[in-house]
Amino acid sequence: MKFGTKAIHAGQEPDPSTGAIMTPIYQTSTFAQESPGKHKGYEYARTQNPTRHALEANLAALENANHGRCFSSGMGATDAILKMFSPGDEIVSTNDLYGGTYRIFTKIYERYGLKFKFVDMKDLGAVKTAITDQTKLVWVETPTNPMMNIVDIEAIVKLAKDAGAKTVVDNTFASPYLQNPMDLGADMVMHSVTKYIAGHSDVVMGFVGTNDPSLDEQIGFVQNSSGAIPGPQDCFLVLRGIKTLHVRMDRHCDNGEKVARYLKDHPKVAHVYWPGFEDHPNHTVAKKQMKRFGGMLSFILKDDNQQAAFKVLEQFKVFTLAESLGGVESLAGHPASMTHASIPKEQRLEAGLTDSLIRLSVGIEDAEDLIDDLKNAIG
Numbered sequence: 001m002k003f004g005t006k007a008i009h010a011g012q013e014p015d016p017s018t019g020a021i022m023t024p025i026y027q028t029s030t031f032a033q034e035s036p037g038k039h040k041g042y043e044y045a046r047t048q049n050p051t052r053h054a055l056e057a058n059l060a061a062l063e064n065a066n067h068g069r070c071f072s073s074g075m076g077a078t079d080a081i082l083k084m085f086s087p088g089d090e091i092v093s094t095n096d097l098y099g100g101t102y103r104i105f106t107k108i109y110e111r112y113g114l115k116f117k118f119v120d121m122k123d124l125g126a127v128k129t130a131i132t133d134q135t136k137l138v139w140v141e142t143p144t145n146p147m148m149n150i151v152d153i154e155a156i157v158k159l160a161k162d163a164g165a166k167t168v169v170d171n172t173f174a175s176p177y178l179q180n181p182m183d184l185g186a187d188m189v190m191h192s193v194t195k196y197i198a199g200h201s202d203v204v205m206g207f208v209g210t211n212d213p214s215l216d217e218q219i220g221f222v223q224n225s226s227g228a229i230p231g232p233q234d235c236f237l238v239l240r241g242i243k244t245l246h247v248r249m250d251r252h253c254d255n256g257e258k259v260a261r262y263l264k265d266h267p268k269v270a271h272v273y274w275p276g277f278e279d280h281p282n283h284t285v286a287k288k289q290m291k292r293f294g295g296m297l298s299f300i301l302k303d304d305n306q307q308a309a310f311k312v313l314e315q316f317k318v319f320t321l322a323e324s325l326g327g328v329e330s331l332a333g334h335p336a337s338m339t340h341a342s343i344p345k346e347q348r349l350e351a352g353l354t355d356s357l358i359r360l361s362v363g364i365e366d367a368e369d370l371i372d373d374l375k376n377a378i379g
Contacts, residue, residue, distance in 0.1 A: 077206030081219070122149055167187050195327075249294075
């Protein structure tokens, strides 16, 4: 199946009891058994739920993975991956990382003996140097949040495999429509399903997919044992949202390009971070591993201070100042004080995340209205 067909049909069959086209919301905590251990494949809803099962099969298909597990949030998915490792194990990741991921790495799992290294993953030499015999996982985020850096997934996978380490790719910014890390050799792919996949700012959820049955078994064990599972109503909403994922992503990409090009020519904007520009440092890699360049971008004002950024953010009428991204509505954020506030300032600045940087999640409204909103806000 092509992507659009998979988005609508994968993992889903008409309900056998009624013929319902949409997967039912199995709002139940437990399931009847004919005899102890004799049941219809479902025992207890933390362990299995038919609505969740359909969503997991659908998402796995979209990522060309054989297995998939859903969690109550993207951080729940991250937590499950980290629980596969032991004290003394080393994880190498990017120095331009989502703040919540950095926080769980450094504030929670470092206390339990995991070791973390943060390097510029655009520099393959730096990644190779960082990987040691203790490295068990390389954690890739591409495009990165919020600097829109592009990491060469195939190249990183090779470095990790040569060292006997696994690779996981946070594919949240691209979505499965624009990028498929499993096809590029990654051992696992994860998502904050909250964002583009659900797409309507009404669900919080996470996902981990893999082709390795052993890894899936470990992830599934954590999912069941720790219990960070999504409810069936949320799974239903995500299944519904996925049916338009390919249509929405094309509009996000169209609008993202128009907004990026407008901002690049704006006299008050110092720099725009968007991988579709030919002068983006890893534009050729983005062209190789992504279908299109997405609807996420960041920009820095020439008046590079927090007060100037706040003034712009307070003037928006169509863009909404809010956490999160990937919804049909356009959102704007100030990473230094919002999504990335948990990262020390010196580390933020080293990665280029200045106090005037504004991150945009460009929605699917009329692009002309979005540009007019930027024109009025920036002045």
